[in-house]
Structures are given as structure tokens and as C-alpha cells.
Amino acid sequence: MAFQHLRHKPPRRLQRPRELLVVCAPMRSNVNLSRIARAASCCGLTRMVCTGPVRLDRKIARDGADAIMVESHRTLPPVLKMLRGEGYQLVGLEQTTHSHDLHQYAFQRKTALVIGNERTGLTGELLEMLDDVVEIPVWGPPHSYNVATATMMAMYEYCRQFPQG
Amino acid sequence: MAFQHLRHKPPRRLQRPRELLVVCAPMRSNVNLSRIARAASCCGLTRMVCTGPVRLDRKIARDGADAIMVESHRTLPPVLKMLRGEGYQLVGLEQTTHSHDLHQYAFQRKTALVIGNERTGLTGELLEMLDDVVEIPVWGPPHSYNVATATMMAMYEYCRQFPQG
Numbered sequence: 001m002a003f004q005h006l007r008h009k010p011p012r013r014l015q016r017p018r019e020l021l022v023v024c025a026p027m028r029s030n031v032n033l034s035r036i037a038r039a040a041s042c043c044g045l046t047r048m049v050c051t052g053p054v055r056l057d058r059k060i061a062r063d064g065a066d067a068i069m070v071e072s073h074r075t076l077p078p079v080l081k082m083l084r085g086e087g088y089q090l091v092g093l094e095q096t097t098h099s100h101d102l103h104q105y106a107f108q109r110k111t112a113l114v115i116g117n118e119r120t121g122l123t124g125e126l127l128e129m130l131d132d133v134v135e136i137p138v139w140g141p142p143h144s145y146n147v148a149t150a151t152m153m154a155m156y157e158y159c160r161q162f163p164q165g
Numbered sequence: 166m167a168f169q170h171l172r173h174k175p176p177r178r179l180q181r182p183r184e185l186l187v188v189c190a191p192m193r194s195n196v197n198l199s200r201i202a203r204a205a206s207c208c209g210l211t212r213m214v215c216t217g218p219v220r221l222d223r224k225i226a227r228d229g230a231d232a233i234m235v236e237s238h239r240t241l242p243p244v245l246k247m248l249r250g251e252g253y254q255l256v257g258l259e260q261t262t263h264s265h266d267l268h269q270y271a272f273q274r275k276t277a278l279v280i281g282n283e284r285t286g287l288t289g290e291l292l293e294m295l296d297d298v299v300e301i302p303v304w305g306p307p308h309s310y311n312v313a314t315a316t317m318m319a320m321y322e323y324c325r326q327f328p329q330g
Binding site for chain 2: 002003005007009012013018038039041042043044046060062064067068092095096097098121122124128130133136137138139140142144146149152153157159163
């Protein structure tokens with residue numbers, strides 16, 4: 001069988017808008033945010049909620065920087081309250097007590113994936129507001145995924161469960 | 166329900182060594198290689214095959230740089246031949262004719278995941294040597310995942326299928 005490059009393959013079409021939202025606590029690195037923005041846009045997300053100042057690096061985010069609407073808020077708790085009111089399931093990405101293994105976790109379609117800071121993760125205040133927490137299994141050093149890596153894996157898993165949107 | 170941080174949760178134990186191998190064509194960026202090395206080590210991989218000079222950035226790869234053995238070869242075709250002789254299924258990550266959707270692809274346990282260059286992807290010479298090609302669905306701009314992002318998603322999918330090794 002011959003495999004031939006398909007460089008300009010048209011993207012898939014979602015049958016309905018993605019109802020996955022990425023919500024980021026204050027991050028140290030615009031590089032991580034920009035990587036998340038590119039991957040999120042590739043996954044068909046159109047909205048990303050951030051905290052504090054955000055400057056996407058266009059060399060990293062590419063056209064994702066235009067395709068995804070990045071909102072910035074001063075703090076997350078009021079935003080999470082509002083999202084819950086809109087029907088979003090609030091799912092944190094963290095290793096905690098009662099966290100679910102991402103491999104087995106069944107996402108709700110309308111999900112806000114809440115991402116913590118690179119160093120400190122999700123604060124206790126935010127953890128208290130969540131409906132669920134998912135963790136990604138780790139088998140080797142450094143025993144933690146980079147925050148953008150973990151976010152991408154979680155977005156991949158969500159899209160696997162809802163390939164049509 | 167209260168979610169409490171588990172910062173020093175012990176890593177999972179594999180019941181058998183990982184038989185997933187990441188094989189990289191010559192890359193432009195040691196940053197991408199270093200990111201792949203960190204995620205690969207977290208996924209329990211212990212060996213990574215690269216082409217050309219490699220210098221892992223320890224600020225990115227962290228302890229993964231020690232845990233994963235990085236081999237460097239001048240060219241990939243002889244390596245792929247050897248790996249096939251050792252029983253590895255050679256699976257490229259690319260958009261090609263006859264490529265399988267990663268969501269539906271059933272990995273063989275003994276798999277060499279072959280990753281192409283950031284710009285040019287996998288060469289025709291390498292594509293001809295592969296058993297299978299997998300692609301990751303894309304729904305939005307810039308219509309292509311970063312090479313490290315794509316590799317991480319594929320490693321995640323493999324680990325999801327073989328959580329015990």
C-alpha cells in the first residue's frame with residue numbers, strides 16, 4: 001500500500017458547535033497559552049477563557065490566534081459561577097483526591113475544562129467549585145506533564161468522545 | 166465533594182515494559198524533541214530514536230532527559246528495517262492517503278510511532294516503509310497540530326489502549 005501526503009486535506013466539519021471550553025487560571029507562560037490556543041482551535045474550539053493579561057504568540061498559535069476568541073478575566077470564581085449557570089460541567093485537570101482517570105472519564109458535551117497554573121495548579125478555592133476532576137496517568141519521570149501537554153491530551157480525549165461536536 | 170491536591174502521588178506501575186517506541190525524522194527544533202522526550206518519559210517509554218544531532222533541553226525535558234535513552238542515527242531507513250525485524254509495527258503520524266483516524270486505530274502493542282519533520286513531514290522514502298499511517302482529526306485553523314502536540318496525542322491514545330504496558 002502506498003501512503004501519499006495529503007497536505008491540504010480539508011478539515012472535518014462539526015455537525016454542531018463544540019461545547020468544550022478551556023478555562024485557564026493565571027499562567028506563567030504565554031508560550032503555554034499560545035500552544036493551548038493553537039491546539040484548541042485545531043480541535044474546533046472557538047472560545048478560550050483566561051485569567052490576567054494574555055498575549056498569544058502568533059508564531060506558536062498561528063491562525064489559531066484569529067480563530068479562537070480569547071477572553072481575559074481578573075479572577076475565575078465569578079466566571080465559573082456564570083458558566084455553571086449556563087449549564088457547563090466544570091471539570092478540573094489535576095491530581096486530587098476523587099479525581100477520575102481521563103482514560104475512563106465520560107465527558108458531558110457541555111464542559112468547561114479548568115486548567116491550573118504551571119507551578120501551583122488549581123487553587124483550593126477553584127477546586128471547591130468543580131463538578132469533577134480528571135487526572136492523566138503518569139508512569140515515569142518527571143511524573144508530571146507540562147500544562148499544555150496535559151490540556152492537549154484532555155482535549156484529544158473530549159474530541160474522541162464527541163467527534164461530530 | 167472536596168478535591169484535595171495530591172502533589173506527590175506515586176506514579177502508576179506498568180505490568181510490563183512499554184513496547185511503544187517514538188522514532189523521529191530529523192527535526193528543526195530541539196524544543197519539540199525535548200517536549201516529546203518529557204511526555205514520552207511520563208508515558209513510561211524508555212527509548213526514543215532520533216535522526217541527526219539531538220540536544221535535549223533539560224529545562225523542558227526535566228528528569229525525562231535522564232529516564233529516556235535517546236539514540237541518534239544518521240538516517241532512518243536502516244533503523245526502520247531493523248525495528249520491523251524485531252517485530253515492531255511501523256506506524257507513521259501524518260495525513261496521507263489510506264491513513265487511519267487515530268480515534269479508531271487499534272495499536273499493536275509493539276509499535277514504532279514514526280514522526281516526521283515539522284515542515285516537511287515524513288518523506289516518501291519513509292512512508293513507503295510503513296505498515297500504517299494514523300492521522301488526528303482537525304476541525305479548525307491552522308489545520309495542523311504542532312509536531313509535539315500530535316505526538317503527545319498519539320502517545321496518549323496508545324497508553325489509553327495499553328494502560329498496563
